Amino acid sequence: MKTIFKSLFAITVLSLVFSSCGNGGSDKKSGALSSSAAEKVYVAPGEHDEFYAFVSGGFSGQLAVYGLPSGRLFKVIPVFSVDAEKAYGFNEETKPMLNTSHGFIPWDDSHHPDISQTAGELDGRWVFINGNNTPRIAKIDLTTFETTEIIEIPNSAGNHSSSFVTENTEYVVAGTRFSVPYPQKDMPIAEYKGNFKGALTFISVDPEDGGMDIKFQIMMPGFNYDLSHPGRGKSHGWFFFTTYNTEEANSLLEVNASQNDKDFIAAINWKKIEEYVNNGGGTKAPTNYAHNVYDEHTHTATSTMKDEILIVNPSDVPGAIYFLPTPKSPHGCDVDPSGEYIIGSGKLAAELTAHSFTKMLAAIEGEKFDGEAYGIPILQYEEILAGAVKQPGLGPLHTEFDGKGNAYTTFFISSEVVKWKLGTWEVIDRKPTYYSVGHLMIPGGNSRKPFGKYVLAMNKITKDRYLPTGPEVTQSAQLYDITGEKMELLLDFPTIGEPHYAAGIPADIIKANSKKFFKLEENKHKYVTKSEADAKVVRDGNEVHIYMTMIRSHFAPDNIEGIQVGDEVFFHVTNLEQDYDVPHGISMIGAQTSELLIMPGQTETFKWYPKNVGVWPFYCTDFCSALHQEMQGYVRVSPKGSSVPITFTLDGDAVDAE
Amino acid sequence: MKTKQTNQLFISFFTLILVLLVSCGEAEKKGQAAETNSTEIEEAQGQSTVVDEESAANALQVAKSLPDFSTLVAAIDAAGVDDALVNVGPLTVFAPLNSAFAKLPEGTVETLVKPENKEQLAFILKNHVAPANYPDTQLKKEAKKGRKLYMASGKYLVVENREDGLYVGGTKVLKTVQVSNGWIHVIDDVLVPAE
Numbered sequence: 001m002k003t004i005f006k007s008l009f010a011i012t013v014l015s016l017v018f019s020s021c022g023n024g025g026s027d028k029k030s031g032a033l034s035s036s037a038a039e040k041v042y043v044a045p046g047e048h049d050e051f052y053a054f055v056s057g058g059f060s061g062q063l064a065v066y067g068l069p070s071g072r073l074f075k076v077i078p079v080f081s082v083d084a085e086k087a088y089g090f091n092e093e094t095k096p097m098l099n100t101s102h103g104f105i106p107w108d109d110s111h112h113p114d115i116s117q118t119a120g121e122l123d124g125r126w127v128f129i130n131g132n133n134t135p136r137i138a139k140i141d142l143t144t145f146e147t148t149e150i151i152e153i154p155n156s157a158g159n160h161s162s163s164f165v166t167e168n169t170e171y172v173v174a175g176t177r178f179s180v181p182y183p184q185k186d187m188p189i190a191e192y193k194g195n196f197k198g199a200l201t202f203i204s205v206d207p208e209d210g211g212m213d214i215k216f217q218i219m220m221p222g223f224n225y226d227l228s229h230p231g232r233g234k235s236h237g238w239f240f241f242t243t244y245n246t247e248e249a250n251s252l253l254e255v256n257a258s259q260n261d262k263d264f265i266a267a268i269n270w271k272k273i274e275e276y277v278n279n280g281g282g283t284k285a286p287t288n289y290a291h292n293v294y295d296e297h298t299h300t301a302t303s304t305m306k307d308e309i310l311i312v313n314p315s316d317v318p319g320a321i322y323f324l325p326t327p328k329s330p331h332g333c334d335v336d337p338s339g340e341y342i343i344g345s346g347k348l349a350a351e352l353t354a355h356s357f358t359k360m361l362a363a364i365e366g367e368k369f370d371g372e373a374y375g376i377p378i379l380q381y382e383e384i385l386a387g388a389v390k391q392p393g394l395g396p397l398h399t400e401f402d403g404k405g406n407a408y409t410t411f412f413i414s415s416e417v418v419k420w421k422l423g424t425w426e427v428i429d430r431k432p433t434y435y436s437v438g439h440l441m442i443p444g445g446n447s448r449k450p451f452g453k454y455v456l457a458m459n460k461i462t463k464d465r466y467l468p469t470g471p472e473v474t475q476s477a478q479l480y481d482i483t484g485e486k487m488e489l490l491l492d493f494p495t496i497g498e499p500h501y502a503a504g505i506p507a508d509i510i511k512a513n514s515k516k517f518f519k520l521e522e523n524k525h526k527y528v529t530k531s532e533a534d535a536k537v538v539r540d541g542n543e544v545h546i547y548m549t550m551i552r553s554h555f556a557p558d559n560i561e562g563i564q565v566g567d568e569v570f571f572h573v574t575n576l577e578q579d580y581d582v583p584h585g586i587s588m589i590g591a592q593t594s595e596l597l598i599m600p601g602q603t604e605t606f607k608w609y610p611k612n613v614g615v616w617p618f619y620c621t622d623f624c625s626a627l628h629q630e631m632q633g634y635v636r637v638s639p640k641g642s643s644v645p646i647t648f649t650l651d652g653d654a655v656d657a658e
Numbered sequence: 659m660k661t662k663q664t665n666q667l668f669i670s671f672f673t674l675i676l677v678l679l680v681s682c683g684e685a686e687k688k689g690q691a692a693e694t695n696s697t698e699i700e701e702a703q704g705q706s707t708v709v710d711e712e713s714a715a716n717a718l719q720v721a722k723s724l725p726d727f728s729t730l731v732a733a734i735d736a737a738g739v740d741d742a743l744v745n746v747g748p749l750t751v752f753a754p755l756n757s758a759f760a761k762l763p764e765g766t767v768e769t770l771v772k773p774e775n776k777e778q779l780a781f782i783l784k785n786h787v788a789p790a791n792y793p794d795t796q797l798k799k800e801a802k803k804g805r806k807l808y809m810a811s812g813k814y815l816v817v818e819n820r821e822d823g824l825y826v827g828g829t830k831v832l833k834t835v836q837v838s839n840g841w842i843h844v845i846d847d848v849l850v851p852a853e
Contacts, residue, residue, distance in 0.1 A: 046703070516712045552748035552791055552839070578714040579838035582746060625746045626789050651799065 037490045040481060043070040048511070051443050051504050053456060054127050054140075055477065056110045058498025063113055063129055063140060068443075068454055068504060069479055071493035079138045079147045080108030080131040084594035088147075091596055092570070092605040093525075094294070096303035100152050101288045105134045112163055112227075113503040115142075116205070120167040120232045120448030124510035126210050127503060128163040128172045135159030137174050137203060139210055143515045144296065151212045152289040154309060155182050155199040155219075161228040161333075165205070167236050167448065171270065172212065174201040175241050179222035179248075183285070192250035196222035200241060202270060211293070216277045216310045218321070220266065221374040222248050224257070226331055227398075232448050233339035235357040237271035240342050244329035246373070257329065258348060262381065264323035264373070265333055265344050267360065272320040273312055281317065282310040297524045299602050315375040322364060323373060325381040326353050332398035336407065336422055337448050341386055345396035345409065352396050352409060354425065356386035387425040392418050397438060398501075400445030402452025402482055408445075410437040410457060417457050417480065419487060431487045433478055436461040442482070443504030451506055455480045455487070458499040466494060475499055516580040518601030525603035527572030532556040535655040537648040544569045544646075550584040550598065551576040552625040555618075556655045558633030562646035565610055565639055571596075571618075574603040584631070585621030595621040610637040704741035714838035717751050718743040721842065729759040729767060736771040737780040747839035748791035750807075752815075752826055754848045762848060785811035785851045793841055794834040797824055813851050 043049050049067025056063055061081030065074045082089030082098070089098050089106055098104055108131030116126045127140040135153035140146065153159055153174045161175030175198070181187055182197035197219045204215040223243040231238035246263045249256030276282070287309040294301040314321045328346035330353070335342055342355040362368075363383040370380045395413030402408070406428065409418050415436050419429040437459050443451040457478045466474055474494035481488040520530055529535050529547040535556045538545045544567050549556045555573075563569060575584050577600035587595040591608040598604050610616070620631035638644045648655060706718060718740060721727045730753055734740055743749065759767050770779040787810045792800065797817050800807065801824065806814040815827040824831040829847035 516710065552746065554791065577838070579716070579746075580710050580713045582838075625748055627748060627791070651796075653799075 037488065041069040041071065041479065041491045043067065049507060052507050052510065053441070053502050053504045054113045055495055055502040056113050056129060056500045057496045058111065058500040059109050060497025061108045061110050061131070062496065063110060063127065064496045065145065068456065069490065071477065071479065071491050075145060076496055077140055077145055077147060079129060079140065080110050080136065082106045085597065087594045087596045087604060090594035090606070092607065093300045096301040097147060097150055097292045097294060099290045099292055099303035100134050100136070101154070101290060102134060108136060109133050111160065112501045114164050115503045115505055116169040117165055117167050117447055118169065122444050122447055122505050122509060124505055128165060130159050130162035130174060132159050135174065137163045137172060137212065139212060142510050143513050146294070148294045149212055150292045151203060151214065153201050154287040154289040155217060156201060161225040161241050164228055164230060166230045167232045169205045171202045171204055171215065173228055173239060174203060175225035175228055177224050177226060179224065182219060189250050192222060193248040198223050198225050200225060200268065214309055216273065216282055216312050218268065218273065218312045218314060220314060227333045229333050229335045229446055231339050231357065232335060232337070235335065235339035237269060239268045239270050240333050240335065241266045241268065242326065242330040242333040242344060262325040262327050263329055265326045265330060265342060265355065267322045267324055269320045273317055276317045277310060277312065282312045284308050285311045297522055299523065299525045299604065321376050323376055323378045324355050324360065324384055325370065325378060334399040334446060336401050337403050337450060341422060343399045343407065345398060347395060347397070349396070350391060352389040352392050354386040354388065355384045359386065360384045389420050389425045389427065392420065392427055393430065398440055400440055400442040400455065401450050402442055403450035404452055408440060408442065408455050408482070410440045412436050412438065417455065417487065429486045431480060431489060433457045433459055434465050434492065435459055435463060439501040441502040441504055443506065453483055455482050456502055456504065458502065460498065465492060517578060518599060520576065520578060520601045523574070523601055523603060527605060528603045529572070529574045532650070532655050535648065537646050539646050542567050546571050548573045549576050550586065550620065553627035553631045554650065555631065555633045556650045557648035559649045561636040562644050563610055563635055563637050564642055565613060565637060567610060569608040569610060570605055571608065572603060572605045573598055575600050582624060583622050584624050586618060587621050588618040589616045597622060613637055613639055706740040706744045716744045716839045717749055717837045717842055720835060720837050721753060726755050727753060729756045730754055733771060733779060733783060737776055737783050739780055739783055745839065747789070749840035750788040750790050750792040751840065751842045752786045752845050752849060753842050754786065755844065755846050758846045758848050781811055782848070782850060785809050785813055785849050791840055793836070794824060794831065794843070797826070811851055815849065
């Protein structure tokens with residue numbers, strides 16, 4: 001008895017020691033692990049990151065530029081929302097960028113950045129991104145990291161299955177999430193079924209300058225088109241769009257759009273439709289949408305309203321469109337690097353579905369149809385199925401690929417990233433995310449050539465992960481090392497807005513192309529002032545145009561008189577610097593707009609309506625130089641009808657005085 | 659006998675416990691050592707090392723490109739003020755030619771460039787730089803208005819409009835060159851501060 005007691009005691013002591021050492025050991029182990037994780041994401045001061053990550057801001061409407069693996073934020077590129085910091089949507093030059101058929105729209109919901117491709121590989125020329133709410137596609141130039149083009153998408157609503165590019169950037173697509181009456185008309189909502197349409201828009205991209213133009217719009221049945229990806233390699237020439245709400249419900253979709261056992265992935269042979277259109281097919285229909293282009297030489301955007309669009313009716317191009325049945329309201333629609341597998345992530349499905357492109361072609365050839373929907377053939381599910389990943393997790397959303405035969409899928413409800421093998425469909429690893437992950441991104445992970453070193457998971461909910469900041473807390477991105485058999489969480493960093501989706505690219509592909517400044521001699525702005533001697537102030541009725549220059553560390557002119565209450569004063573300001581990283585800013589007391597932040601060689605304009613008599617200062621808002629605080633000026637405002645003449649001086653003399 | 663066995667058993671247990679504790683401690687030390695090694699940072703380099711072939715040349719780049727300023731450039735290097743001369747400024751530099759340095763008493767330059775005289779050399783060089791934007795047109799205005807130039811050394815220089823040109827600190831401005839971060843005015847004397 002005593003011996004048994006002693007043995008029990010001894011075992012207890014030992015197990016305590018083991019467990020404490022075990023705990024200590026595992027703490028040390030995680031310490032050692034986190035130390036190695038820290039080394040993997042540590043980019044020493046002055047060193048550059050290996051990848052750029054363009055992370056959309058979701059409801060911020062913008063696109064943020066981060067470095068990976070460090071997670072450092074470099075820039076927030078204004079795209080669909082005004083940005084007072086950069087005067088985007090505030091200065092006269094960029095206001096046209098946000099023009100639409102609904103007028104000036106200062107906000108949107110930016111979702112899916114996609115980098116241009118050549119031969120199926122990232123070429124790093126442009127990033128395209130969609131605005132969901134008032135449907136638009138924007139293009140960001142990766143030499144200036146500025147938004148240079150925005151095209152509105154007519155007949156569309158909730159522009160969600162966008163803005164993905166084909167493998168030579170022939171097209172960027174924009175698919176409608178909400179079907180709407182076509183053409184728009186006053187009608188009962190309850191008559192949705194059969195009357196609403198879902199537009200899939202193919203926008204051609206000029207291979208030289210990236211200019212966008214709506215080539216054709218396919219008027220599909222009134223489903224919800226959720227996400228899309230292009231075929232690549234063997235499936236180049238096709239585009240795949242997931243659909244949900246094939247029930248065509250118009251209310252309480254959370255119930256009514258979840259009734260069908262399977263919805264569809266729409267497979268579109270765009271090459272066939274392109275050929276049809278090039279041979280005069282399609283119907284020209286009246287429309288109204290804005291096409292906004294920013295010119296790097298005039299430093300000015302123009303907005304053009306377009307009044308015609310080419311509509312393609314699916315039944316007019318037989319053999320171009322098929323439906324692939326896919327379980328339970330599929331969301332993500334991802335194509336593996338070889339172009340063979342089309343992965344549909346049924347949001348409510350217990351498994352992930354992989355369709356085979358080869359089998360799809362055979363099924364089409366053999367006419368293995370399971371009926372049709374609105375004249376579009378539905379292929380037999382069993383005939384096209386390549387395989388399924390069984391019980392992978394809860395709430396599958398999106399899949400990306402590492403180029404080594406593995407796929408990575410996010411699961412919103414079970415908050416995890418799951419690694420699985422293409423072809424065998426076996427789960428290899430799963431790692432938690434913190435929490436409720438949406439998209440994930442592997443640089444090039446949706447191209448023929450992924451750079452399978454990291455995966456970035458983007459989370460909607462963070463709860464306790466950071467210092468609390470009141471009811472609204474940051475959303476986050478989490479970086480995992482995927483070079484080993486198992487994934488390793490390396491870093492967890494906060495993001496702007498909602499990090500909806502991202503596009504990553506090796507920094508070496510684009511960093512050398514980044515512009516340092518704009519050449520003054522190439523500045524073709526209507527109100528450019530290329531030297532101080534050319535600075536002037538011109539009155540035209542109650543409009544006053546100030547042609548002003550800025551250089552370290554003064555404005556020319558900096559004393560202006562003869563302005564009157566009730567005038568409309570335009571400050572056209574040119575930064576004369578020709579040196580990297582020397583912007584200047586300007587702001588005027590009482591101006592009902594933002595500052596201007598003007599890059600070297602650039603001209604920008606803001607408007608000011610002087611309301612009160614007096615002498616009012618303006619100043620440089622960018623800490624430009626050692627004498628930044630001295631960079632200021634005054635405008636004298638006289639009563640309306642005053643006899644004070646227009647004068648403009650610098651240091652007491654005319655600006656061109658010797 | 660039984661008691662002895664029990665004691666031995668306990669001793670074995672304690673030895674085992676000690677071994678386990680010690681091995682835990684070692685693991686901890688190793689972990690720390692690894693972390694210390696991983697956080698070394700290489701020495702940072704200054705702004706003068708930035709490679710930029712596109713921007714307009716700054717004061718230092720212009721001085722380096724002209725053989726007439728080789729002594730000045732060597733002095734700038736010895737005084738360690740390279741980074742200041744590429745700074746955003748604005749800077750106005752009165753740049754002495756090699757011939758200006760040659761006018762100094764023999765051995766002066768050689769003495770000044772010695773490491774122990776670094777501060778004195780920097781002080782002299784700073785007497786040639788105004789933290790301001792003074793093109794020649796502005797210098798003429800300064801002279802006309804009787805305004806002195808405040809130099810980076812803390813000293814003031816007098817500007818004069820003479821019949822044959824513009825003079826600063828008693829020496830003639832031979833030529834003016836615009837640089838990205840200000841102006842270079844070429845002179846043929848070293849402006850040695852009074853003290």
